[in-house]
Each structure stands twice: as C-alpha cells, then as structure tokens.
Amino acid sequence: MASSFQALLHAPLRTRTPIRTHTPPFPASSRSPSSWFPPNNHYSFRANIPTAHDPKKVNIFKSKSSTSANMATENRPRVFDSEEALSISLAEYTADLSEIFVKQKGSFTVVVSGGSLIKSLRKLTEAPYIDSVNWSKWHMFWVDERVVPKDHPDSNYLLAFDQFLSKVPIPSENVHAINDTLSAEAAADDYEARIVHLVDNGIINTSETTRIPKFDLMLLGMGPDGHVASLFPGHPLLKEKTKWVTFIKESPKPPPERITFTFPVINSSANIALVVAGAGKAHPVHVALGNGQEAEVLPVQMVAPEGQLAWFLDKDAASKL
C-alpha cells in the first residue's frame, strides 16, 4: 500500500489513475434500510437540488427506494438499526444527489470530513454504485485537514484515499486535497485561493444571496464533544465570519495543527449529511436534536445550511432521543 500510495503521490497529476477495486455486491434486499424515527425532532430530509427550469433551489428528493422517498418527506433524522444499514442508505442518498446534480450542472462537488464518516461511505465503492455513479464528474474536497504529510497516519486525505478514493474512478485532477507542504496558515490561504479559482471556473456554485461557495454536498462526521470539521466547542473560530478556510494551531484533539472550512462556507451548502454512529456520540446528538443540555452551544448545533440538512444516525447515537 505504502509504495502504491507513494507512486501515486509522485506521479504527474494527469497520469494518476485511481485503483479500481471491486468487492462483492450486497444483496438487493439489504438496500432497504431498517429505520425508525425518534418523536421529538424537526429536521428536514428533503435534498436541495437545482433544476434546469428554476435557477434557484427546489426542495425535492428523488429516490429509487420507496423507503427513502417516504423518509424524504419526513422532518426527522434517519435512524438505523446498525451502522451497516446507515451506510447503505447514505450510499443511496449520495448516489441520488450525484445523479441529479451531474444531470443538471455537469459536476458534483462533494466535501468530506475525516474520521468515522469515511468508513460509512464504503457502500458507494460497491455494486451497484461503483458502476452507476458518474465518478468522472465528481470533485472532492476536505472540510478539514490535519497539517501533516499526505502519507501520515493522521492525514484525512490518506484516510479517504485508503478507504474511498483508491476504490472509485474519480479523476485525480478532481481530487482537491490540501497542500501538505505549507504551514497551517499558508495551506488555509492556498486552499481558499483554489476554491476561488474553481468558483471562477464554474465548478463550484455560489450562494445567490451571499456569494459564498455553495458545495453540492457536505458529508460531515461529528466528534464526541460535538465538534464538526476542526471547529471545536468554545473556540473563537466558531465566530469566524470573513474567511472561507482558516487554521488552528492548538486543536484540543491531536494533531494540534489543522486547517478547516468556516461556518459561513459549511452553512452555504446545498446539502449537508451529518453522519453519526456509536453510543459515545449520543450526548451531543441529544443536545442537537433532543432536549439534552450543555453550558455552551456545540459546534454541531451551528450546522444550519442554506439548503437541506439530513442526519444519518445509528440507533446507538440516537439512544438518548
């Protein structure tokens, strides 16, 4: 792995071809998630999709599965009996959005976090999605990155490469990783400049109201302390209003140096999926979606996109709701 990764890193950009690995398809019957809804939440599942007829957004959700279609009309988080079922539904949700955005704007801009979210994307790398998704139109970004080399075990890029990017044929020039040769501050400025360039080229949309980049889909995890991206509870970066990408040098979770999207960019998104599994995260989920209490507003509570927010929870994460 290390040598193929190194070879890929050092190959000229245009010759980097993702390794395509097929795994056995899961049975068709397992595509219908077994899910239930807690009674006390108010969150919408409609996806935010631009149409050719209406340059503004329309709030519709199209799904091949009647289960998902029904859920799309519910103002409730999706809660699954297992992380496996969550992963199956997340793949269908992402593939549906990909199909619609590619049809209507010719590209699909996807932002990922690091952490456990990446593992939950695994069903997208399998049949039927490995063959049905138009991977050539995907543009991948990171909501946050640790300031370490790309082959370091703490790298969010390496995690995504090992578990996702190496298994799907996204063109290497569409993989917009953070520059790992720069300082935290310079890497943040560099990433923001590259986003400006992609906005100018029409790859990334902007909000009609704020002109802030509007990614088609952000796939976000959440830490047990309620942090999202590298935006931690009580940190002054929660209040950043001007920068699109910024840096932190004293992250409470190691490694200390990171760069991160700010809330104005996160909340400009057309669609955000918050993907949370495990009992260790039940408390911040309870605070965000139920009547759990915290002395201060948790970062996850500040996720409020211009478009649509969809929560994907396993039953352990939802156990306090």
Ligand SMILES: O=C1O[C@H](COP(=O)(O)O)[C@@H](O)[C@H](O)[C@H]1O
């Ligand atoms: O440090 C980070 O943590 C969060 C949450 O990670 P998880 O493993 O608890 O899901 C992640 O979303 C973020 O991207 C990462 O840099």
